[in-house]
Each structure stands twice: as C-alpha cells, then as structure tokens.
Amino acid sequence: MKLEIDVKHHRLGARTGIVQTSKSQFNTPVFMPVGTRGAIRTIAAHDYKELGAEIVLGNAYHLMLRPGAKTVSDFGGLAKFSGWDGLTLTDSGGFQVFSLSPKVHDDGVRFRSTYDGSLIELTPEGAVHTQELLGADIQMVLDVCSALPSDESTLRQAMIRTHEWAKRAKKAHRRVGDQSLFGIIQGGDSELLRLESARRTVDLDFDGYAIGGLSVGESRQVMIDMLDVLEENNSFPQNQPRYLMGIGDPIGIIEAVLRGIDMFDCVLPTRLGRHGVLLTWEGKLHIRNAIHAKSEEPIDSNCSCKVCRNYSRGFIRHLVAQREASAPYLCSLHNLSWMFQYMNAIREAIKTSDVALVSLRNKIVSAYA
Ligand SMILES: [Zn+2]
Incomplete structure (x- = not known):
C-alpha cells in the first residue's frame, strides 16, 4: 500500500x-x-x-x-x-x-x-x-x-x-x-x-x-x-x-x-537508560554521579513522565548503583517518554513559527553538543 x-x-x-x-x-x-x-x-x-x-x-x-x-x-x-x-x-x-x-x-x-x-x-x-x-x-x-x-x-x-x-x-x-x-x-x-x-x-x-x-x-x-x-x-x-x-x-x-x-x-533511549544515562532538556544526565546521591529533584523537572512525577534522582541513583532490577526499567521508561515529548515539541514548533523551531534546535544543540 x-x-x-x-x-x-x-x-x-x-x-x-x-x-x-x-x-x-x-x-x-x-x-x-x-x-x-x-x-x-x-x-x-x-x-x-x-x-x-x-x-x-x-x-x-x-x-x-x-x-x-x-x-x-x-x-x-x-x-x-x-x-x-x-x-x-x-x-x-x-x-x-x-x-x-x-x-x-x-x-x-x-x-x-x-x-x-x-x-x-x-x-x-x-x-x-x-x-x-x-x-x-x-x-x-x-x-x-x-x-x-x-x-x-x-x-x-x-x-x-x-x-x-x-x-x-x-x-x-x-x-x-x-x-x-x-x-x-x-x-x-x-x-x-x-x-x-x-x-x-x-x-x-x-x-x-x-x-x-x-x-x-x-x-x-x-x-x-x-x-x-x-x-x-x-x-x-x-x-x-x-x-x-x-x-x-x-x-x-x-x-x-x-x-x-x-x-x-x-535503540538510543533504552540503551542509554540501561547504562544510567538519562535524556533531559538540559542534556545527558549521568545518574551514577555522586552529585545526585542526595538530590530530591526529579530527573527532569520539565518531564511529565511517571518516573519524574514519582521518584527523586537520589532514589534512581541508588537503584542504579545497587543494580536493582527496576533501575533499567525506570531509566528506559523516562528516556523513551522524554523522546516522545521531544518529538511532540518538534511537531508543535513546526506548527508555531520559524522562531520556535530555530530556538528548539539551538536549545537541543547547546544541551547535547
Ligand atoms: Zn521523566
């Protein structure tokens, strides 16, 4: 067809x-x-x-x-x-x-x-x-x-x-x-x-x-x-x-x-997720880093996923560090959700204006370069 x-x-x-x-x-x-x-x-x-x-x-x-x-x-x-x-x-x-x-x-x-x-x-x-x-x-x-x-x-x-x-x-x-x-x-x-x-x-x-x-x-x-x-x-x-x-x-x-x-x-969102690397609007977040151990913040405060609504960076880091079976699941779930939110933002920016699309591009390039 x-x-x-x-x-x-x-x-x-x-x-x-x-x-x-x-x-x-x-x-x-x-x-x-x-x-x-x-x-x-x-x-x-x-x-x-x-x-x-x-x-x-x-x-x-x-x-x-x-x-x-x-x-x-x-x-x-x-x-x-x-x-x-x-x-x-x-x-x-x-x-x-x-x-x-x-x-x-x-x-x-x-x-x-x-x-x-x-x-x-x-x-x-x-x-x-x-x-x-x-x-x-x-x-x-x-x-x-x-x-x-x-x-x-x-x-x-x-x-x-x-x-x-x-x-x-x-x-x-x-x-x-x-x-x-x-x-x-x-x-x-x-x-x-x-x-x-x-x-x-x-x-x-x-x-x-x-x-x-x-x-x-x-x-x-x-x-x-x-x-x-x-x-x-x-x-x-x-x-x-x-x-x-x-x-x-x-x-x-x-x-x-x-x-x-x-x-x-x-395969990137789930592959990164299994390695404790998280996609955020600020760029990649390595959750294993000690800096997150006491953080009560969500992975990404602008992400609407279940993981960000329910768990802190400190808890996710603990699960990843202890190789809990739920760690790759939660990290992959967030990453995949972030990807879909990102695609949605792209579609919205295309609908909105040249400025919106260029500024989304610039934001992503500065976060992920
Ligand atoms: Zn999330």
Missing part, C-alpha cells in the same frame, strides 16, 4: 503531517522505538502504548531466527504476538547480517546465525517473504550497507546491488493491500552516488523511502551533507514519507527534520 503524507505545516525545510496506513495513522515527524526481538528492552507493550508510541520497529533478523517468522505469523503477526496493537515496521535483517561480515553475492547474503551457528541464506525475495509473515505494516527491502569510510568503487557496487535487489523485492512483494514496502537509498558519503541511488529507487515507485547507510561511523556533517544534497535536488516525492534509518540522537533528529525527514528509529 502506497503511503501518503498529509502535510499540515511546512517550516524551514521541516514538515509535520499525518500518514495514513491501512490499519491506522501516525503523526510525523515520528520516533519509532526499537523492539529488537518483538519487545522494547526492559519495557512492556502496555507501557509504551501509554507513553504514546505510534510505531514500533522489529528486527527481522532476530525474529526470523527466534521464534521464527512462521510462529509469529501463526499468532497473527508481530503486533498481535507482542501484545502491541499499534503500528509496526520491520527492517529486512540486512543491517544485522552485514555486521556479521557475511558472504555477499549477486543473489543475496550467506551468514552464520548468532543463535546456533547454522548457515543461512538471505535473498531480497526471502526478506520480503519473511516480513510478510511477520506481518508488519511497513517492511523494508534488503539493501547492501557499506561501512564508512569505504572507497568509491565499493560504495558504487553496494549502491548498484541495492538497486538490483530493490527491483527483485518489489516484484516479490505480494501483500500490497495491507503492507507497505519501502525502498532504501544508499551511496555512502558520496553526493553523486546518493543522488543516483535516489533516482533509481524512486523510479521503482515504492510505498515510501528510506535513507540507509548513515550513522555507520561518519561525522554528523557527512550525514547533514547527504541530506542536504537529497533535499536540494528534490530527490523524494513530496507526498510520501521519508525515513532516516538508525538515527535517533536528539541533535541528529532535529537536523534531519529541518531537511525534510519524517521518520526515525534508534
């Missing part, structure tokens, strides 16, 4: 709107928390529903190996299986597979399972079929993700292969009534390759578009340059959603929003 964005406001390159899917709708710009194995680490589905999550991402790599895509399908798909009744998006598994240094050939990738060492073959068609079984509302094509830095010919080969695989994925996609398939733009840190990849991918007419292969070791400026060149050349159809894969730090999000990006995902 082709997704369209009903843009309500444009502001300085940014936009806010609503995307309608066959099941429901979501507001953009949107942050999608990552439920690697069908669950966001340490947090229950009823919690993130209450926090206001709209789409949750599942990793096809993990789910196809454990418990297996067929099992998830037998439960009625990922949303039903995981007790989450909102929207879901699955990645193709490619990103995880490429981190395992797989054997890549024209037909697909061959790798060993991190669960039991068995040899597994993933093809563009297989990735589509697996994600059809997982049943997410949005699925991603299998792409070739190169680490950065890489030389031009490696990046070019990955971009061409991504394009060839995208054609095959599109042909293999059968659940067109209730599932959307996104194409992925590659090209590393080369402006020319990014533009060529965008042109080739958009020519294939996908249901939405993603930018992959960033946040793989390059500087923030490289990411910004790639987004700028795509934006300046009107590389994307105006009425379809644009997803920047794997970027979810507060500065990265607002810089990308200002360059027309609508969708984000990242």
Whole structure:
C-alpha cells in the first residue's frame, strides 16, 4: 500500500503531517522505538502504548531466527504476538547480517546465525517473504550497507546491488493491500552516488523511502551533507514519507527534520537508560554521579513522565548503583517518554513559527553538543 503524507505545516525545510496506513495513522515527524526481538528492552507493550508510541520497529533478523517468522505469523503477526496493537515496521535483517561480515553475492547474503551457528541464506525475495509473515505494516527491502569510510568503487557496487535487489523485492512483494514496502537509498558519503541511488529507487515507485547507510561511523556533517544534497535536488516525492534509518540522537533528529525527514528509529533511549544515562532538556544526565546521591529533584523537572512525577534522582541513583532490577526499567521508561515529548515539541514548533523551531534546535544543540 502506497503511503501518503498529509502535510499540515511546512517550516524551514521541516514538515509535520499525518500518514495514513491501512490499519491506522501516525503523526510525523515520528520516533519509532526499537523492539529488537518483538519487545522494547526492559519495557512492556502496555507501557509504551501509554507513553504514546505510534510505531514500533522489529528486527527481522532476530525474529526470523527466534521464534521464527512462521510462529509469529501463526499468532497473527508481530503486533498481535507482542501484545502491541499499534503500528509496526520491520527492517529486512540486512543491517544485522552485514555486521556479521557475511558472504555477499549477486543473489543475496550467506551468514552464520548468532543463535546456533547454522548457515543461512538471505535473498531480497526471502526478506520480503519473511516480513510478510511477520506481518508488519511497513517492511523494508534488503539493501547492501557499506561501512564508512569505504572507497568509491565499493560504495558504487553496494549502491548498484541495492538497486538490483530493490527491483527483485518489489516484484516479490505480494501483500500490497495491507503492507507497505519501502525502498532504501544508499551511496555512502558520496553526493553523486546518493543522488543516483535516489533516482533509481524512486523510479521503482515504492510505498515510501528510506535513507540507509548513515550513522555507520561518519561525522554528523557527512550525514547533514547527504541530506542536504537529497533535499536540494528534490530527490523524494513530496507526498510520501521519508525515513532516516538508525538515527535517533536528539541533535541528529532535529537536523534531519529541518531537511525534510519524517521518520526515525534508534535503540538510543533504552540503551542509554540501561547504562544510567538519562535524556533531559538540559542534556545527558549521568545518574551514577555522586552529585545526585542526595538530590530530591526529579530527573527532569520539565518531564511529565511517571518516573519524574514519582521518584527523586537520589532514589534512581541508588537503584542504579545497587543494580536493582527496576533501575533499567525506570531509566528506559523516562528516556523513551522524554523522546516522545521531544518529538511532540518538534511537531508543535513546526506548527508555531520559524522562531520556535530555530530556538528548539539551538536549545537541543547547546544541551547535547
Ligand atoms: Zn521523566
């Protein structure tokens, strides 16, 4: 199903709107928390529903190996299986597979399972079929993700292969009534390759578009340059959603929003939470620091989450220091809630004025630089 964005406001390159899917709708710009194995680490589905999550991402790599895509399908798909009744998006598994240094050939990738060492073959068609079984509302094509830095010919080969695989994925996609398939733009840190990849991918007419292969070791400026060149050349159809894969730090999000990006995902809020690092309007707060031991303040006095309403920094620090089982839960809960409040602030600023949006950007850059 082709997704369209009903843009309500444009502001300085940014936009806010609503995307309608066959099941429901979501507001953009949107942050999608990552439920690697069908669950966001340490947090229950009823919690993130209450926090206001709209789409949750599942990793096809993990789910196809454990418990297996067929099992998830037998439960009625990922949303039903995981007790989450909102929207879901699955990645193709490619990103995880490429981190395992797989054997890549024209037909697909061959790798060993991190669960039991068995040899597994993933093809563009297989990735589509697996994600059809997982049943997410949005699925991603299998792409070739190169680490950065890489030389031009490696990046070019990955971009061409991504394009060839995208054609095959599109042909293999059968659940067109209730599932959307996104194409992925590659090209590393080369402006020319990014533009060529965008042109080739958009020519294939996908249901939405993603930018992959960033946040793989390059500087923030490289990411910004790639987004700028795509934006300046009107590389994307105006009425379809644009997803920047794997970027979810507060500065990265607002810089990308200002360059027309609508969708984000990242493990950052929960990963930081498990390490006692908390997201606040003043920047990262390291709750282990001794300075918080006697603090009766909440983590963030401007956060409306349950953790900030009920507990002091001193108590949270005590739980983290003593490795209480509730510590990663409470820290992740706050971080995820803060992310949703942040996305809400971004959407409000886009609606309000240029000044509001620029001042939000400046506030985040000074807090998180
Ligand atoms: Zn909070």
